[in-house]
Amino acid sequence: MNVDGLVCPIPITKYPQVQLAHGGGGRLMRSLIHDMFVTAFGEEVAQHDGALLSFEPSMLAFTTDSYVVQPLFFPGGDIGQMAIFGTVNDLAMCGARPLYLSVGMILEEGLSMETLWQVVQSMQRAATRAGVRIVTGDTKVVDKGKGDGLFINTAGIGRLESPTPIGPEQIRSGDVIILSGDVGRHGMAIMAAREGLDFESTVESDLAPLAEPVLKMLAEGVEIHCMRDLTRGGLASALVEIADGSRQSIHIRERDIPVREEVRGACELLGLDPMYVANEGRFVAFVPVQDAEYALSIIRSCGHDAVLIGEVQAKQNAMVTMTSLIGIDRIVDLLSGEQLPRIC
């Protein structure tokens, strides 16, 4: 569906805000589903119980994520776009082609109808861009003060495209680690928007769909051993989890990890480490050294500034070490708590 330029299909003079009855199974709920969601996502989401999808013989990938980010709109994106790209990216990280999404909305009574429409439009644009179809959905409304405007869950189905297994246990000593771009922007964009911080230049989220470079690498025969998108916990946490899962030792070089000046500055100001800050459009890929240059060129051809940041080492202990900017090796570990709540 093309949703550009459409006004909110619910008459907002009559229903400026979401009411509890918009989730109650009666006329108002039907109007919300038919007038808004069908307009944006298409007829199939109005089917009562679920969608029927033809599926060629294959392995399928299945994933889910809920999105509770605050604020709903931030420099570089919004919760709707995030709910599409986030789940698309999880499927891509499985080596799968994202095909179908479900959408579950939990609306807080009093949410502005116009805001909801903006989010819904954004979701449809994102789905079109990522090449997926929203095929089934559900809406619940909770009483004022029992939610926070809008939470979105998406689940996704994809068709496995990778001829070989992908995962930490596939990593081999000597594999190189590709990072698809600079880190820390999403978390800092949310932080700045939420706290009203005024950095010298606006930090925009890196929010982006990642299926294209992954599917291209697979189509071109790059042997991907492991992939991971760098969401909550950032690059550091992703690598620690991969090292744990692989029982291999990972070494990275801080000087090779791109961090934009404005992100580095904001992190220093706030006492945060960009290595642990969330991203929404970045991933790492572990590939054999002979595939490294080709993989880099493919990812770059999709508009990502991919770089090599390290390699898997022939050591017995599953840990991540990093040569810091000043040349000293240190261990990279998980944080106990978190840096920023509700960044995704």
Added chain:
Amino acid sequence: MNVDGLVCPIPITKYPQVQLAHGGGGRLMRSLIHDMFVTAFGEEVAQHDGALLSFEPSMLAFTTDSYVVQPLFFPGGDIGQMAIFGTVNDLAMCGARPLYLSVGMILEEGLSMETLWQVVQSMQRAATRAGVRIVTGDTKVVDKGKGDGLFINTAGIGRLESPTPIGPEQIRSGDVIILSGDVGRHGMAIMAAREGLDFESTVESDLAPLAEPVLKMLAEGVEIHCMRDLTRGGLASALVEIADGSRQSIHIRERDIPVREEVRGACELLGLDPMYVANEGRFVAFVPVQDAEYALSIIRSCGHDAVLIGEVQAKQNAMVTMTSLIGIDRIVDLLSGEQLPRIC
């Protein structure tokens, strides 16, 4: 997994409540996922991005629902069981065999860890009973006052088993309408639990998985034209939506619709109509008259007190009419708002 008798795997003396950091991507989140969710649901839910599932050539059904019921525990069930059976039932209503579920949890900071564990155990028991596997999941934590204890989204994948399409547009004049049991119990059970109402006898929710009778009917060759589970909006709303979708006229007889005495009494007291009260383990099936007796006997063999409540009439207008208890025909329509918020 057998979760019976297991104590909460998170040390509740140390972590009596969910903290924001349990959703933050660090050690605490990992502990929640590995110690609690993997213990209950199995290793595969700990996979980072999604589950890979083998799928034989077929049509696939895909559905999602969020569950925001309050209170979390009520006579006859709890939110966890509901989140499993509800999505299983939506797949069954598509004529599909439920196979795989995803679980997305939105936890409110401060939720009792023991409560979460009880819900998680209940989900696993329900999944085992319904014959489905929980294969992927996600957890988010929102700050205190921005949620309501626990919201759960489940999405489900099933394999289509029906040889013919199922839906309102398949209904034919002369089809009979089977109702799988008495109506109104779930809504009244929630209402009583929420408001602390003390009826003469406790009303227990009818919450139940519905795949068994549906799959048995399909296996035995019953020609099911349309099915619908009777959740929000109850029997009346489901029939009105089916009439609308089919452009056929539906007639039912009130005296043939089972309503338990305690439900009827509670509804009278509260000014509610059991025809519109939510159920969580009831469905209607539209079948050709020659299949009616066989379909009834199959549903009854699965422990449901199925009855015939009406038929599709050869009229031009898409409406639902009902012969009331006192013998007068009236039109059944959608309610504008809702009777009970957050019953599912």
